[in-house]
Amino acid sequence: MKDGDDQAAVGCDAPVRKIIHVDxxxxxxxxxxxxxxxxxxxPVAVGGSSRRGVVAAASYEARKFGVRSAMPSITAKRQCPDLIFVPHRFDVYRDISHQIRAIFSDYADEVEPLSLDEAYLDVTQDKAELGSATATARRIRERIRAETGLTASAGVSYNKFIAKLASDQNKPDGMTVIPPGRGAAFVQALSIRRFHGIGPVTAAKMEGLGVYSGADLAAKDMDWLIRHFGNSAEWLHNLARGIDHRRVKSDRPLKSLGGERTFFNDLMTDTEIREALAHVCAVVWDRAAKKGARGRTVTLxxxxxxxxxxxxxxxxxxxIIDGAALLAAGEAILAPLLPTERGIRLLGITLSKFEGESEAKDDGGSGTSAPADLLSLI
Structure with missing residues (x-):
């Protein structure tokens, strides 16, 4: 991306920003x-191998077998019999994350970490004087490899939404650049299941309405979007056109994180409800672990x-320092509420009251952002 790119493509009159998402x-x-x-x-999985263990991360060799984070370990082993489990070392991951963030600081003053392993950088100012955001992203990836022995993928674009999509386009060890003139076409060629902020439940609703791709979404007018998605209509309208006005923010403390799941069939038995709680806790802890966040308050x-x-x-x-402790706290809250005479259609867990809240970051930003109901983790 170079100075002078078409500003009209970003959907506003402000100067084009240059955003890198490193993952x-x-x-x-x-x-x-x-x-x-x-x-x-x-094939390697980080996490516990016990019957109640959960995969925190999987190598690309394991992912070929469908192993993924937040998957129960027993399921992962069934899908990949040769899977090797190793215990997590979050202190090591955190130290490496700090090392990587130190590299980021040489190229951008505005850095917004999303977790230990990914961040947005606003390089509009070209702090390192490399001439372009593309050259900056390339240099950052080279330094990460040289200084940590690890690889990173990057997306380079004019806003956060597209930069994040682009970083996933050529993984692993890849880079994708989407300039303003190509943003809308790039987004519209993707499945709506690739859209960051649209979870499986919302995606399934869209598909039921005949919306499978960004192009399908862009073809819907505001009246249709408002009728089916209410307050989310403007946000969806903008995403389908490659518009995202959120800024990279490096000073927003993480206050809480959580996830919830809505069930197609109401849960009635204690066993069903406890199994659902375990699954939601596993997903929430995966996010907390990636952010290095340890909270003291659990909300059911x-x-x-x-x-x-x-x-x-x-x-x-x-x-709380691990998924088992989070689940134990959740079960302690749930126990007095069981048995239930009514079915459960939604269950959620939130973790808050973090250590070092002033240092943690969330994935928000100013301007148009994803509504909370579309950011469900499950």
Whole structure:
């Protein structure tokens, strides 16, 4: 991307910004393969191998078998019998993340970490005087490889939404550049399931309405979007046209993170509800671990079949340090609510009251942003 690119393509009169999204490739698993040569080229999962264990990260060799983060370990082993489990080392991952962020600071003053292994950088000012955002992204990736022995993929574009999509386009160890004049076409060629902020439930609703791609979404007018998606209409309208006005923000503390799941069939039995809780806790802890976030307050959300919604919270004396502790806190909150006479149609878990809140970052930004109901983790 060079100065003078078509400003009209970004959907506003403001100068075109230059945004890089850097995403480490299979970060946790790659660190383990780097530090243990015997694991290189083999399917590796970071996490517990017990019956109640959960995969925190999977190497690309494991992903070929469908192994993915937040998957129960027993399922992962079934799909990949040769899968090698290694325990997590979050202190190591955090140290490497700090090393990578130090590299970022040489190229951008505005850096917004999303987790230990990914971040947005606003390089509009060309701090390193390399001439273009593309050259900057290339240099950053070279330094990460040279200084950590790890690979990173990058997306370069004029806004956060497209930069994040682009970083996933040529993984692993790839880079994709989408200039303003090509943003809308790039977005419209993608499945709506690739859209960051549109989860499986919303994607399924869209597909039920005949919307499968960005082009399908762009073809819908505002009246149709408002009728089917309410307050999310403007946000969806903009995304389908490659418009995202959110700025890279490096000073927004993480206050909470969570996830929830809406069920097609209401849960009635204690076993079903506890299994759902375990799954949601696994997904939430995966996100917390990636951010290096350790909270002390757990909030449970239940929505019954009559749409009555309740929340219950519990604080613990010491920060929660793993998925098992999060699940234990969730089960302690859930226990007095069982058995239930009404079906459960939604269950959610939120973690808050973090250590070092002033240092943690969330994935928000100013301007148009994804509504909370479309950011469900599940």
């Amino acid at each position: 480490m490739d299979a970060f946790y698993a790659s660190v383990e393969q780097r530090d243990n040569p015997a694991l290189r080229g083999k 959300k239940l929505r019954y079949d009559d749409f009555r919604t309740i929340t219950r919270a519990k604080s613990v004396p010491f920060p």
